[in-house]
Amino acid sequence: MSARTQTPRPQTPRTAGPLTTSIRAARPGASARRPTSRLLATALVLTLVAIGATFLLDPYRNYQFALIAATFCATAGLTLLIGLTGQLSLGHAALMAAGGYGYALAANALTDAGVDGVPRFVVSLAAAAAASALLGLLLGLAAARLKGPYLSGVTLVLVIALPAFTAVFSGVFRGDQGVQIAYDGVPPALRTLIAVEQWQAWVAILVAAAVVTWLAVLRNGPAGLRMRAVRDDETSARLQGVRAGRVKVLAFTASSIAAGAGGAVLCFVTQSVSPGAYTLAFSLLLVVAVVIGGLGSLLGAFLGSIVIVLLPWVIQTATGALDLSADAAQRLTGNLPVLVFGVLLIVVTAAWPGGIRAALPKRLRTKRMPRRGAPPMQTSTVAAAEPATVTPTAAPRHPDPEPRTSPAAEPIPTTTER
Template structure:
């Protein structure tokens, strides 16, 4: 398998590697209990969003603080479409595919609007627009409560395990399969875009927009397209979360969560798909690990309640500071450093021992 991957080049190698990793992740679900499979499904959904965000910030240089709102848009688009198709009597598989496409399209349209703003705004002004978007999510759910159901959100029909697999896997494992498969497709697509000519144009605009324009790169079009691509990935993640939890509500997509997504991609390494995977795992597993550790310690109940919401934020902040001081390139840069060290050791010539002559 390694020989086949090393023989491939360009997009073919990326697609083959994505397929292999997806199959391995699906196979790994047999080693996990139901709750761990639920966590894996959540990590896969977050991975879609983090990969799109790291492409946007790391490759095109555009900062977005509102990707949680794009996730919410994908989740609401999926939920509304699935409920409408259920009333029309559409089957579960076709209903899921159409709902997923609707969620991606809804988030992509919102990303298009943000991209048009991004073509005219830079730095803190663009960050302010995206920040206002995520703050407006609860207000939008309240204003359009007849459709979005306000703070309670929207529930969707239960989608169980398909009939041929019901005796083989549990529902949490099936949800993990779906989430991993969607993440595999979305992230592979993002990796192909980032490694191709579009990725080169994004990096050219990021490094020097004036020079990119002088060389024939349509900077505004690149910025808009980058936002649409990143927003579509976030919409896919939100739709997967809705599929797993069978509901969508504004309370799940807060400002704190949106900022946490940015922290995750910075910790993992901007512009790195592997770094986005590391950041996604941290977002899901670190709060759970901190909660489990706090529950195991003899901590007073009132102190434990205060720590429940604040301690993970404190830990993420400390990790961010330490990472920026020690490894500014993120945790993914450790792997690149180890690889360079091993390559340098392998290419270093063997020392030549001096020869001695014996006097007769």
């Protein structure tokens, strides 16, 4: 920070410093704008496809779809945080909860003030983003000074403290019961066309699309580049003029805004927020989702979200069909999914260290690759819910962001050993 006083005009030369210019120069003919516009187009198409898909699903499946979309917000933020800056957060559930409580408290205040409908949703969502951004900023300030297990420890504390925090301030947070909000029905114009679960899925998809597209833009832009520079070699990044601390805090804040948006969507869908929804187990599952899906990949985060939302349900349905004795079924309930997640994590990291994403057919993974000659840097286009376009020819400074090369990969197996 003392550097700031010594340098009169720190911003401009730093962002356009040797590191970034050299990288930009290495992408012949690639203006910064085209990938972004293409990314937006892809995001739009994918969002439309997702919304179209809700017509194929029955209400309960749409509810699950909405849960996946909400979880995706959080895992997308988390995968960028871990994959791009190497900061491992085990407390993303608490950041989601911050968003959820921000949303619920704002929505209730607005309801009391007579505001409802879309304005209430938008303002509450903004409140959720603000609440999680504030918490993320504070946490990020601490996180930027910590590394490895110490950082994980701080974020872990946050999620462990959540139930106690809501109990101590139960006047506001209503303890274990949580905060309930008014019900948001389908807008009258759509009422004859779609059911409420489908409407909620739409809202969830739109929020997730906005959040993830924003993260993708962030990641493809200079901020993403600085994050990778800091992750790969903090010292040399500093030498290049990248303010490592600021980059980390920014990454943490962005990531928590994404998580907070996810929490707000969950609150919108279920009309309530309670600490029981954001347990330590759920927080670790978010990390599991990111690792299973593939670190640093938005498509991976999406696949991971599907796994953590649907797997417990699939397992429960399967055990229900098995006609077990009541005692055995009761013992399996809740325990079997944990076991399966553990096995899945081990199998995936052993078989495909790049996550499920890496196991997909190559064509699907690299669909978004620019066709005319791959850019030498892996900072090319990334679509919402699309994989990182990993180029084998990546510059040595920026190897592909797979777990085994990422510094963040090391602590992760230890979380599953717990």
